[in-house]
Amino acid sequence: MVKANKTTTFLFNLLLAISIFLMISVAESRIFGFGFGQQAAPNCDTVYGVEIGDTCFSVTQKFNLTTEFFNEINPNLVCDKEYEEISEEPEQAALKKVNSKKLKKLKIKKHWLIHNRRLSLRRRKFHC
Known part of the structure; x- marks a missing residue:
């Protein structure tokens, strides 16, 4: 038992x-x-801080990205929207320059990252 x-x-x-x-x-x-x-979460090791006057289109051209891929890795970025503190033309979404001192403290691998209207480059775990 x-x-x-x-x-x-x-x-x-x-x-x-x-x-x-x-x-x-x-x-x-x-x-x-x-x-x-x-999808796999991106790994990041470097950050690209946009300059005043950069637009979604100019950044995609600079890094030879397709618009679809750029929009996929930046889902929170609205490229049609005007950012009133920088851009005066509604068709251009210019972004603030990223504070480089804060970025040096971050340990990030390459990828596009949008945070508080700041744009930075990201690369996925699998190569772009």
């Missing part, structure tokens, strides 16, 4: 552990550590 209780307890604990593991995996949208339907 005691052996049957130990086996039942072991199976119950094993089932409980597997259930908890699967709940966490589903909550994290991953099964067994692999993401499904998600």
Whole structure:
């Protein structure tokens, strides 16, 4: 009888552990550590600070990027919007120059990054 209780307890604990593991995996949208339907998060090591007068188009030309790729890696940037503190023409979205002292403190790998109307270059884990 005691052996049957130990086996039942072991199976119950094993089932409980597997259930908890699967709940966490589903909550994290991953099964067994692999993401499904998600793109890899970018890794960054350098930052490009735009100059006054830079537009989305001029930056894509400068770094030889397609507009689709630029928009994909900068989902929060609205290129059609005028930034009143710099641009006077609505079709040009000029951005503030990035404070280089703050950027030196960041340990970022290459990627385009928009934060508080500042634009910087990012590169994905897989090469662009």
